[in-house]
Amino acid sequence: MHSKVIIVGSGPAGHTAAIYAARANLEPVLFEGMLAGGVAPGGQLTTTTEVENFPGFPAGITGIELTDKLREQSERFGTEIITETITRVDLSSRPFKLWREGAEADADEPDTCDALIIATGATAKRLGIAGEDKYWQRGMSACAVCDGAAPIFRNKPLVVIGGGDSACEEATFLTKYASHVYIAVRRDAFRASQIMARRAENHPKITVMWNTHVIEAKGDGSVLTHVVLQDANTKETRNLATSGLFYAIGHTPNTAFLDGQLDTDETGYLVVKPGTSLTNVAGVFAAGDVHDKTYRQAITAAGSGCMAALDTEKYLENLAAEEHERASGKL
Structure with missing residues (x-):
């Protein structure tokens, strides 16, 4: 044809x-x-x-x-x-x-x-963690600008995964809506440019979690309610309550x-x-x-x-x- x-x-x-x-x-x-x-x-x-x-x-x-x-x-x-x-x-x-x-x-x-x-x-790149398929677009997203202003995320704790400029930018953007934003960084330092890293680290509504892997997304069957974190060094795990998990990994x-x-x-x-x-x-x-x-x-x-x-x-x-x-x- x-x-x-x-x-x-x-x-x-x-x-x-x-x-x-x-x-x-x-x-x-x-x-x-x-x-x-x-x-x-x-x-x-x-x-x-x-x-x-x-x-x-x-x-x-x-x-x-x-x-x-x-x-x-x-x-x-x-x-x-x-x-x-x-x-x-x-x-x-x-x-x-x-x-x-x-x-x-x-x-x-x-x-x-x-x-x-x-x-x-x-x-959007995904991690394939447990619970990802179930809670994708029910608390999980790869675009903070697209979805961050949604009612389910407003005045709630949110988590961003990533260590580059995108992660810092998306976390900073989300502070306009979230009660607090956590950035899970797999290593002990950002890959982001110094200015973007400094902006995220100094923001009062952002907490950077170094050497942290997000290994599972959990919820009530309808929406995301928390994630399971694992320390990259000790392998210890803990739960973190959150209404949103945003991938910023490219x-x-x-x-x-x-x-x-x-x-x-x-x-x-x-x-x-x-x-x-x-x-x-x-x-x-x-x-x-x-x-x-x-x-x-x-x-x-x-x-x-x-x-x-x-x-x-x-x-x-x-x-x-x-x-x-x-x-x-x-x-």
Whole structure:
């Protein structure tokens, strides 16, 4: 199947790109994935319960409901949505080639496109501790900015796991809502920059727990109520009452299927030309958390999806103009 535009990814970035591309009559095809990266179509947003900071929903909306609305809007304007995962691409020549999961690259005909938008996002790293599956998004989260203001966390003790800048930033952010914030650091020192570490250590509402592992999340069957801590040296364990456990141990950008064909930074995030969605390969664009490791919000992902669609539209217009001039002998 050949398309003018293929979008890989189904979060706010992917669907916003699809909405803009469809309204520009580019007839986009969106591969939303089938449990790609272990996450349902819609990406990380589907693992968030209450979304209160997305404009237009003053009463809040669940992550799944918001994803469903984005999908519905994409389809309304003519986006073809395919619930399959793209596992391999060839960006060495145009049209670009993409293979679906289960396809044999040498035997099966690939999907092709003139322009490609990568909106596959990033997956929050997890520890896999006991109780994690049960209490994820019921007191456990990987985004303090997304979830920290929720009623279940207000004026309650909260725990952040991590030792880098992200952990210090998220802990400091949570002090606006929590009664107290604990940072569990596996070692005896922060990996964070000195200024961020000093800010966390000196904050009156933050206690740093050195050489501390969180080994289990426990609750009342409905929500998280406490965690089990283990001293890294003595192996002794103790309980700590908390209403929230936040992971700040990093994210993994979902770029493995690209097999190094696009430029990335040292942590694997796609690199784009500043102020645009352009990657190092002409005709390939990046949107959302797959290149944004700073903000990682649904609204910023949506905004970059808009940018990617507009950049794509301009690229295809220029491409058509060049082909017209070539056909008429002007090039």
